[in-house]
Amino acid sequence: MATADVIFTGGAIFTGSGEPISGYAVAVTGDRITALISASEIDLYRGAETRIVDLDGALLSPGFQDAHIHPTSGGVELLQCDLSASEDAADAVGRISAYAAANPEVEWISGGGWSMDHYPGGNPLASLIDAVVPDRPVTVMSRDHHSLWANTAAIRAAGIDASTPDPEDGVIVRDADGNPTGTFHEGAGELFAAHRPAPDADLVYQGLLRAQDEMLKLGITGWQDAMIGTGAGMADALDAYLRALDEGALKVHVVGAQWWERSGGIEQVDAMVARREKVAARGAEKLTLGTTKIMVDGVAENQTAAMLDPYRDGHGHVTDNAGLSFIDPEALKQYVTALDAAGQQVHFHALGDRAVREALDALEAARAANGPTDGRHHLAHLQIVDLADVARFAELDATANLQSLWATHEDQLDELSLPFMKDGAVMRQYPFGDFVRAGVRLCSGSDWPVSSADPIAAIHIAVNRAVPGSDREPLGGEGQKLDLATVFASYTSGTARINHRDHDTGRIRPGYLANLAVISPNPFELAPGDIHTATVQSTWIDGEPVYVRPELVGAAAER
Structure with missing residues (x-):
């Protein structure tokens, strides 16, 4: 022995x-x-x-294993103008001012972490930053990375004005004369991409190491990086991971989800497989690229999440906006079928109920074409899921990827989302209990730096459906609460399965x-x-x- x-x-x-x-x-x-x-x-x-x-x-x-996280962007933001601890709009502006004063050599200030609920309508104004940094461009991402806040110097540097059209996948917030006011939602934020300096390779690497240190403090020993590639204001993390492997600095095991460019087409499948095989040839089990991340829609706070029912306006009247499907649903079926056939797992961002249905329809098409595979495909966020679609997860062997920290009443939900959704939508928010009753597989992730990466904080909310000390009713009712063992399993063996590491981790x-x-x-x-x-x-x-x-x-x- x-x-x-x-x-x-x-x-x-x-x-x-x-x-x-x-x-x-x-x-x-x-x-x-x-x-x-x-x-x-x-x-x-x-x-x-x-x-x-x-x-x-x-x-x-x-x-713990995190099934949906952005470590390098989170780490880089900690090293740049970090607004994640801001308590209100004034605090965020003060932090921008302090960063600018402490870093006079930085020609274009970047960072992120501001909260939409700190600003009227979720749309901060350029003039707030202009008051403290008028002479240098400033662009900072929202905490959910679906919106960008810019000052006037940055807007001018990017050549954006009243004549600039909204991109198909985004919205420029404007005044009555059509001039940009400072907030750029979804793809509109990419209008700055060609003008602002990208983080240099060493900064991205240091961001990865900083993020790893933060995750180890939380008991996290593996994760799925939800974006390997460029987009949403984030730098490509692959070179940083490869450097960490070469230097023996990568302690956790990582599955990289390769970013699907929604402006591209099916030719991306072969490129992703080639990239996957190139990394696999290194023989390092700590890093694999067998996953593809597809953004199906946006977020409810800026009304870009794809919904079955249109959003309401501020007076409760039905509008003609039901959110954005970033990829044509028929094209999505084609892409997912090809990825599934090529052995790539698909990791969907699907927040609205129409987006969830479109993702499940794509998986159904893949199953019809390819038969059952070991893709272990999963849908993340799942803010609203139509009851008719819940059972389809189990039928299609699709896993529900939970961001439990969001499953509670809080200002961003209660002020920027629920008032603009259909009647009764509050009872369909993050329907975790429905998933369990329908026999759906679960995994869990944080979406850090969108929200805290602390698994215990998320587990608390999954069990209580309320923040600590709250006297409010549990979001969605008692039936959406999870028992503690179920949530712990989703954060350990559940995510290990999604990461194809259930043969040696998660138990x-x-x-x-x-x-x-x-x-x-x-x-x-x-x-x-x-x-x-x-x-x-x-x-x-x-x-x-x-x-x-x-x-x-x-x-x-x-x-």
């Missing part, structure tokens, strides 16, 4: 599904889990050099990689309203600690 290098004992163990088990220990040898043993068997695996980790009542879980079982998170207090022993108080104490990858909570360094966490 092999002597273990590490043994975790003294706490409950979430194995990747079901309720946690108690009275067991986990033995690790090298980078693998050796055995799940009873406490009485520990001495059989203990050697002179064995490290005994006393959980002291904490929960041992597989490392605590012999032969699997020792990618683990220690969480205290044990969330399964907390009242539902207290789940958010749990925190990651340490994160382990390949049997080695890659993060230890600072106050625990040097503490008696081992014996």
Whole structure:
């Protein structure tokens, strides 16, 4: 019997599904889990050099895996003009002013993280930035990366004026005379792409490393990067990942979702397969490119999410706007069928109920043409799903990719989305409970930097459908709440399956990689309203600690 290098004992163990088990220990040898043993068997695996980790009542879980995240853009924004912590419009402007003063050498200021609910109609004005930075171009992305805020200097530098038409996939917010006022939704933000300097390669690399450090603190040991390519104001991350591989700096395992250019066509399929195979030829399991990301629609806050029913205006009257389908639905069927046949997983951004239906129709066409495959296709965001389409997920083996942190009443939803949706739409928001009852597979992601990457914060909301301390009714009603074990599984074994890494990650079982998170207090022993108080104490990858909570360094966490 092999002597273990590490043994975790003294706490409950979430194995990747079901309720946690108690009275067991986990033995690790090298980078693998050796055995799940009873406490009485520990001495059989203990050697002179064995490290005994006393959980002291904490929960041992597989490392979390994020199924939809933008690490490099999030990391770069932390290193640029970061507005993600802004509490209101004045705070955001103050942060822009402070960044400009601290970085006089930056000729074009970039960054992001502002919240639409801080501005009337979700549309900040160029004049707000002009008041503090009138002489340099400034462009900052919204926290959801579906809108861009620019000052007058940037608008002039890009040559945008009243005569500039709206692109097919975007909207320029204008005054009564047609002049741009400072906000550019969706594809309109790309009007600046040829004029603002792109982040240099070293900045993108440093952003990746910064993001990895942030994710390890949260117990995240793997992710699916939802955009490898350029678009939505983000830099292509592939070179940064390859550099991290070459330098031995990439600790997590990553699935890269190659960005589908909606202005392009089916010729992209062959290019993506070639790129996938080129990376695979390096023989590095930590990075694969077997996924394609397709944006089907926009977001509800700027009324570009594709809906079955038109949006209402500010007076409750029905308009002629039902959002945008970024790709013609018939073309989408063709593209998805070709990707599926080529062995590419499809990762859909589908937020409105019409977008969800169009994505499912495309998967249905692919199934009819190709038969069942192991594509493990998934739809992310899913703000509104028509009840008639819920059961189709399971029928088509489509996974629901949950961003649980959004499934609660908050200002952006309550002020910028719900008032403009059809009557009764509040009961169809993020219908997680419906998915479970219909037998739909789940995975979970954050969409960071759109929102916090903290899995425990998202898990809290999935269980409660309300933010901590809220006295509001749960969004969508009690029936859309998830039980804790289901959400934990979606963030571990569920995402491992989506990432085609369920053969060696996402569970605590012999032969699997020792990618683990220690969480205290044990969330399964907390009242539902207290789940958010749990925190990651340490994160382990390949049997080695890659993060230890600072106050625990040097503490008696081992014996």
